[in-house]
Amino acid sequence: MSSVAPLLKLEKVSKNYVAAEGAAPVAVLRDLSFEITAGESVAIIGPSGCGKSTLLNIIGTLDHPTSGSVWLDGQDLSRLDEQQLAAIRSRQIGFIFQSHHLLPQCSVLENVLVPTIADKRSSSTGAAERAEKLLKRVGLGERLHHRPGQLSGGERQRVAVVRALINQPKLLLADEPTGALDRNSAQGMAQLLVELNREEQVTLVLVTHALELARQMNRILELRDGQLVSAVV
Ligand SMILES: Nc1ncnc2c1ncn2[C@@H]1O[C@H](COP(=O)(O)OP(=O)(O)OP(=O)(O)O)[C@@H](O)[C@H]1O
Numbered sequence: 001m002s003s004v005a006p007l008l009k010l011e012k013v014s015k016n017y018v019a020a021e022g023a024a025p026v027a028v029l030r031d032l033s034f035e036i037t038a039g040e041s042v043a044i045i046g047p048s049g050c051g052k053s054t055l056l057n058i059i060g061t062l063d064h065p066t067s068g069s070v071w072l073d074g075q076d077l078s079r080l081d082e083q084q085l086a087a088i089r090s091r092q093i094g095f096i097f098q099s100h101h102l103l104p105q106c107s108v109l110e111n112v113l114v115p116t117i118a119d120k121r122s123s124s125t126g127a128a129e130r131a132e133k134l135l136k137r138v139g140l141g142e143r144l145h146h147r148p149g150q151l152s153g154g155e156r157q158r159v160a161v162v163r164a165l166i167n168q169p170k171l172l173l174a175d176e177p178t179g180a181l182d183r184n185s186a187q188g189m190a191q192l193l194v195e196l197n198r199e200e201q202v203t204l205v206l207v208t209h210a211l212e213l214a215r216q217m218n219r220i221l222e223l224r225d226g227q228l229v230s231a232v233v
């Protein structure tokens with residue numbers, strides 16, 4: 001792809017939910033359009049229930065728009081089948097959620113390596129080396145063989161960050177990554193995400209209620225009446 005093409009482009013994306021049979025559909029996203037350049041960091045803010053997670057799930061191909069199109073690195077995602085989407089999710093996109101979703105019976109290192117199992121491109125030695133390097137980078141070099149239950153909340157979330165980055169995705173999506181953390185851990189996580197956006201050259205789109213975190217992104221967009229508008233907070 002040419003370097004001027006946006007990494008991510010949404011064109012007139014709408015999403016309607018039908019909660020129950022016979023009920024009127026609820027329009028959550030309405031003709032929403034926006035673009036993100038490779039390397040950018042963007043915060044999406046807005047009140048509870050306005051559709052932030054819906055939007056992030058559509059960007060991450062976990063959900064489909066009712067109408068409109070999503071382009072990732074020049075590819076129209078609506079033209080891909082489920083298998084092709086699964087490959088994009090595993091190679092190009094990293095996900096971080098409010099709750100870490102680590103496997104309790106696996107060690108830190110094993111958890112981080114889970115996404116590499118399905119990715120035929122990665123050699124297992126290369127992946128293990130990268131996992132150790134990244135875990136050291138986020139301050140968990142001494143925790144490789146701990147299980148999630150033996151870590152603090154902030155440490156678990158850092159494992160989730162490394163797991164999201166292990167396959168060198170182009171796009172990192174984070175849905176309230178500091179939502180379950182105390183103030184100190186949240187600040188550390190915010191700083192880490194900013195640094196990794198730069199170091200790993202990964203484009204970052206995060207949803208947050210924390211304005212302190214949002215302010216550290218290159219751009220802040222507010223989801224209002226189903227559309228994204230520039231916000232200054
Ligand atoms: N599967 C679904 N079926 C029907 N309605 C849904 C579904 N998922 C979400 N909604 C509705 O869509 C709206 C947007 O939900 P969404 O989870 O995207 O909000 P949000 O901005 O992420 O909120 P929060 O900040 O509380 O996480 C809400 O009104 C919700 O009730």
Ligand SMILES: [Mg+2]
Nearest residue numbers: 052053054175
């Ligand atoms: Mg949400």
